[in-house]
Amino acid sequence: MKRKISKRLIIQIISALLFNANFRGFAEGRIYTGKLKTLCVPGLNCYSCPGALGSCPIGSLQAVLSGRKHNFSFYVIGVLIFFGVVLGRLICAFLCLFGLVQDLLYKIPVPKLKIPKKADKLLRWLKYLVLLVLVIALPTFVSNQFGIGEPWFCKWLCPAGTLEGGLPLLAGSENLQQAAGGLFAWKLAVLIVIVLASMFVYRPFCKYLCPLGAFYGLFSRVSIFRMKVDKEKCTLCGACEKRCKMGVEIRKNINSAECIRCGECIGSCPTGAISRCIGGFEKNEGEKNDGRTSC
């Protein structure tokens, strides 16, 4: 049976290649060192990935906070607010390399697990805790005798760093292989757990642990890219909520912080009640929203 490749998958692959276009780096086992790295990419993309042309915003935030000079990063927070307001969690669905990795893993035909609603709801708060504690508080307030802190999230939790940076760099360097010890074993174990979980549960890292998704989720209600349910057309059949792999209560709160704007629900609606909104404009019809709907 022939499977159609979705437009979203194509955009995910193109963006992953664009943000990691230093292909020579993979062959040479070296990272890109040009000035482009001053700029943050929108998704979780380790700057120690040999292909990376830009900087990971979460890594950059910790780099500034853990340094001696600043206790707040206007630059990175400004960039994150900009991405959050313009694209919001659309970034998770279309522009995040680690999101793409999880999407591909979920395509592996193994039985899929549904996390009980209560546990799922509780676990979703973890990513905010990760953002507050590992990304902001510990790098800002815990430092050594020289006043320099550590990127706690990158060091102890981030699976993207291990997958995109650690594995390719270690594969090409005997020195790094010899230096790898307990911390690498821990990070590899975290990566393996997340990779395995991603086969059974849709995007477990995005749902429960990603601090970047947590930050962008804060802008879901105001971001330029949003979703809309036409309540006059909606028959409350629930087909959209059955299709939504992120577990969004679409009829109740379509623009929830958990919605990654993947658009799966649009195709599932038998009455065409769901559409995308760009600013105040409905994408499907190209007409200005008249204010009667939630767009």
Place this chain on the structure above:
Amino acid sequence: MKKVDLMRTGLLLLAAVFVVLGVMRGETAVVLQKAVNICLECIGIG
């Protein structure tokens, strides 16, 4: 102008001000410095 449009505009302005302030304070140099060297913590070495 709707409340949400106002909020969006305000946040975009805030983002622009933050980015300019960050660049003026030299934060981009910190980001670049970190990004052009292999981050040993990120890859699980140190």
